Amino acid sequence: MNQKLESPYKRLLAIRGMGQVLTVTVGLILLCIVFGLMNPMFFSSRNISNLLRQIAPILLIGIGQSYVLLIGQIDLSIGSVVGMSCMISATLMTRGVTPLVAVLITICCALMVGLVNGFLVAWCKLPSFIGTLGTMTIARGIAQIANNNYNTDSIGDAAEGFRNFFYYGKSMGLYNTIWIALVLWLVFNFILTRTRTGRHIYAVGSNVEAARLSGVSVVNTTIKAYLVSAFVSCVVGLITTATSGMGTMDAGTSYELYAVASSVIGGVSTLGGQGLLFGTVIGASIWGVLQNGLQFAGAPIAIRNIVIGVIVVVSVLLDVIVRSNKGKSWKILKK
DSSP: HHHHHHHHHHHHHSSTTHHHHHHHHHHHHHHHHHHHOOOGGGGSSHHHHHHHHHHHHHHHHHHHHHHHHHTOOOOOTTTHHHHHHHHHHHHHHTOOHHHHHHHHHHHHHHHHHHHHHIIIIIISSSOOOHHHHHHHHHHHHHHHHTTTOOOOOOOOOHHHHHHIIIIIIIETTTEEHHHHHHHHHHHHHHHHHSSSHHHHHHHHHHHHHHHTTTTTHHHHHHHHHHHHHHHHHHHOOOOOOHHSSOOOOTTTTTTHHHHHHHHTTTTTTTSSSSOHHHHHHHHHHHHHHHHHHHTTOOOHHHHHHHHHHHHHHHHHHHHHHHHHHHHHHHHHHHH
16 A cells, blocks of 8 residues: 555656756745745735736746757847847837737747757857857847837837736736746647657757757757747747836846746756756746745845855756766765
8 A cells, every 4th residue: 555655656756857846846835934934925815916927927938948958058048039029019019010910020030039049059050158149149239229229118008908918917816927827838848748849859958969860850959949938038028018018128137047047946957858847837936936035024136136146056056966977076076
């Protein structure tokens, strides 16, 4: 009987990367308890609702960065694509373009950045750090020239439906932003765990040469991962436009950090080939709870940033140690 009870637990732990996901889940629960004891308002329905809405954009960009990290690469252009999408969509709407058309044009522009990223990394063999650093600068430049180096005016009452859909509206008691993040997470988690594309992403991240010899198109897989990253970044840009009701050129600044944080804290390996999108949910939640809880505690923004930075470094360090053979990295550190 004990064996039957232990069997599902063992099967759960047998899933690659699940051990770290369970660990950070326990950490998330403890954080919530600590912040709840410090300030009972932390568990108020209003704060929980706002917290979930705050987590949603971080989860989305975390999904994109997770896809890229799983193939052993990185995407530094995420924040700039958010800013570019914000400015392009807002500029179009302030000039009389209907919100639907503006959204479609914005998505196409963002996907072009993803396509270029994938082409530079997979086809031109540029290191992802360099390639996406270049597109990061280009996308930020596009954000700046979209409205002649000015933030846009208000997108106006004509975009009320747009703002309700992406930010202010509610469905079944939850803000639409939360539903958007949930639906996209379900879609991309299904792709990652139930489709050939997902298997190829893990294969490329685990061993790119072995994947190539097995018939996996490394170029196509890499491009797909960067397209996912660009798409979810675009959605976050649209949410940003709906939130502020205008386009701001500095939108998305530092979002690269948030994307990496939510991914690696949730157990997605920076070395590729290991990680679960469920972990990204936990990682994004930890980021949101820390920001929210430290704000309740009166901690300055600088302290919040330091805490997040330390957690990211520790998460990556643990990943390197765990994935090294028989703790060789730990022996090197002791020397």
